[in-house]
Amino acid sequence: MSRRAVITGVGAVAPGGIGKKAYWDLLAAGRSATRSITHFDASPYRSRMAAEADFDPVREGLTQQEIRRLDRAAQFAVVAGREAVADSGLTFAKLDPTRLGVALGSAVGCTTSLEREYIVGSDVGNKWEVDQTYAVPHLYDYFTPSSMAAELAYLVGAEGPVNVVSTGCTSGLDSVGYAAELIAEGTADVIVTGGTEAPLSPITVVCFDVIRASSTRNDDPNTACRPFDKTRDGLVLGEGSAIIILEELEHARKRGAHIYAEIAGFASRCNAYHMTGLHPDGKEMAEAINAAMTQAKLESEAIGYINAHGSGTKQNDRHETAAFKRSLGQHAYATPVSGFKSMIGHSLGAIGSLEIVGSLLAIEEGVIPPTANLHEPDPECDLDYVPLVAREAQVDAVLTVGSGFGGFQSAMVLRRVEEAGR
Template sequence: MTGRRSVVTGVGVIAPGGGSREEFWTRIVGGKPAIRRISVFDPAPFRSQVAAECDFDPLAHGFTPREFRRLDRFVLMAMACADEAFADSGLTREEIDHDRMGVSLGSAVGATIRLEDEYVVASDHGRHWEVEARHALPFLYSALVPASGASELAVRFGACGPAAVVSTGCTSGIDSIGHAHSLIQDGEADIMIAGASDAPISPITVACFDAIRATTPSNDDPERASRPFDADRKGFVLGEGAAVLIVEELEHALARDARIYCEITGSAARANGFHMTGLRPDGFELGEAISEALDQARLDPAEIGYVSAHGSGTKQNDRHETAAYKRALGAAARRVPISSIKSVIGHSLGAIGSIEMAACALVIERGVLPPTANLTTPDPHCDLDYIPVVAREATVAHALSAGSGFGGFQSAMIFSRFRG
C-alpha cells in the first residue's frame, strides 16, 4: 500500500536518573550522568563494577504484587513506558479499532534477571547439575521466551493486530520502531505500540562483558566512567531502561487532531557479515544504512540538524562510527552536531535505540541538543562535532540516529518535523 506515512504521537521513557519522559529529558539535557556502583548485587568479583541503574519501583507505578511476581523487570518497564506513551498520545481504548493496533517490542536479552535468579534457586547456587523444577516459580516459561514482552503489551492494551519481538542485539530498539513503521506503510496497522526494553544488570551479563573486556574498569569515579569519543575512555557502561513510542498512520492521527512529535521518514538496516564483535574500520555498512535512510527521507546530508550517535564509549565503535558519518554525510559530517546520551544513561543494550529515538523526538519538539558528558579530551580520530559537556539550543528539522550492535547489526533512522 503506497502513500501511507507514520508519525510519533506519544512518548514514554524509563531511564537511569529518570522514571518518566520529563525526568529523562531533564537528565540528558543537563548532562549529569546517572551512573553508580552496582547496587542490585555485590559487584566486587567483577572487573567492571559500575552501571546505570533505574530507580524503578513497579509497585509505585501501579503494578500489583501478583504482576511484580509474575513478570520480569524488562516487561514491567515496557508496560510502564507504554502506559505513559499511550496517555501522552491522547488515544482512548474505547475509540480505537483494536484490530488495527499492533505491538513491536525490541529486547536484546529478554528476561535475564528472572532466568538467572530462578536458576540460582533451582540449582542451589549451581551446586546441583540436576535442578529441582519444583523450586522454581511457575511463571518460568514466560521468562524463557522473549515474546512474553510483546504478548503482555498486547493483552494490556487489547492490541489484536500484528505483534512481534525484534531482537537484533543493540539495534533492537531502532529496528523495532522500523518494523512498526513498515507495518503502517504496508497497511497492516494504523497504530503501533513500538519500542524496546532491557534489564540486563545481573551477574551473568556483567561476567559476559567482562570476558571480552568491553565494559569499563573505571570503578573509582562512576559518573565519569562513560566517555564516548574521549581519548581517556576505557569501555562502555552497562545500563537498563525502556522507551515506547506510539507510532500512528498520519491520516489516522490527523483525523483525531493528535499532537504530532515528528514523522518517521527513513529507516534502514545492514549487517556487516564480518565478525561477531569486530567492526570494519571504514564504517562501510553503517554508512550504507545511513545513506539508505537518507534516500528514503529524500534528504541531502546537509539537511540533517542533529545526530544521536551510538557512541558506546569503546575505541573500536567510536572510530568506526566516525568513519561511517564521514562516508555517508560527506562534507556535512563536519558541520552537523552529534552527541551520545550513553554518556549520561549508559548502554541499555536493546533498549537504548528506542530511548535514543525518544530523545530525537524531543529534540525536534523542543530545540535543545543534549551534550556528550565527560567529553573533555577528544580522541583525535573522532574529529567531528560531538557536543562536549554542555547542551545547545538549535532548531532541528531532521534528526538521525545510528545504532551498532554485536553480531554486525547496523541501523539508522531519521525523524523529521511534520510539515503537513
C-alpha cells in the first residue's frame, strides 16, 4: 500500500494577522495588508511599500534570549510552528524522534540580521574590512539558513531528516512537496514543514527596484498589488511564515486526527532560460501542473479552485494564464482562480506555504478568497479570477502553483480526504 502524506496542523504569521484565524479573516474579507514601509527609512527607494506583519515577539511568547538570538524570519517560524504543533494535536514527545523531520523553505534566509550586522561591522560601509568584533555572537547562525530549520527541530525534538529548501520564490511550495516525498518513500512519519521569510530590508528593496519588478504606487499602497489587472505595475514585497504538520495518512487516522487535506500531487520544473524571464506560452508551468495532476490521478475537471502565483507583473500573469489553459484545457475557463499576493504581498520563500494554508482553509470553509484590487481585467488574462469579493463554493481539490527567479515552476494538488472530521 502506498504511503500518503496529509496535513494535520497549520500555523501562520502573516501580514494583517498573526495566527491562522486572523490570516483567514483577512483573506476571506479580501482585505489588503500592504502599506508604506515602517521597518526602515524607505524614502530613497523607487518602491516604498510592503505587506508587513504586525509581529510583537514578546506578545507571541518569545523569551528575551530567543529575541536576541533569532533573526526575525526564525522568530516567525517558531511562532507559526508552535501554533501548528498545537493545531495538530500530536504529542511530539511520544513520537520516535528518528521518524520525525523538518523541511523549511526560505529564499533569502536571515537577510535582515545579516544586513544589520554588516552595517555595524563596516561602520555603515565606510570600512572595507569588516570588524567582526562588533558583530553579535550569533552571526554564524545568520549566515547558515539551516539554523532556522534547526530551531524547528529543537521545538519538536526532530532527529530525522532536517533540511532547508531554497529555490527562490517557490521555496515554500517545494519544501512541502519535498516533505511529502520523504513521507511517501518511508523516511519519516511526521514532517514539520513550510516556509519563512523576513526580507524587508534595504538590500532586498533595492534589488527589486533595480530590475523594476516592484510597484511604484507609493501614494496608494493598499491597492498597489493588482494581479491580472491591466493597470498593474509590479509586485509588492511581503513577509511572514506558514508552518505545516505533514503526517502519513494511516498514522494520522490511527490517532483520529483532523485532516485538512492530502498532498495528492507535486511537481517542479525549470525553464533553463533566463533568471527572471518567462516564456509567454507557460510551457514549463503547464508541464509541472500536468505532472502533479498525473501523480494525483485527477482529470482537469476535478480541480475546483486554482490558487495562482499572481505576483502582479504582466509577464507572470500572462505566463500563468497560458499555463492554466495549456494544462487544464477548456476546464480552465470554468475554474475559479485567485491570487493572495494582492492582499499579503510577495514574501518570497514563505509565500508558497502561506498560499497552501489559505487553500486548505478554503477547502475547510467552503469559501474561495478573492483577488483584491482587480477592477479592470487584462484582456489577455481572461479566466475567472474571482475579483474583489469572496465566493462560496465546495472545493474538493485545489491546484496551487508557484513561479520563481531562476526559472523554477512548481505545482501542487491538495485534495480533501474522505471521513476527515475534527
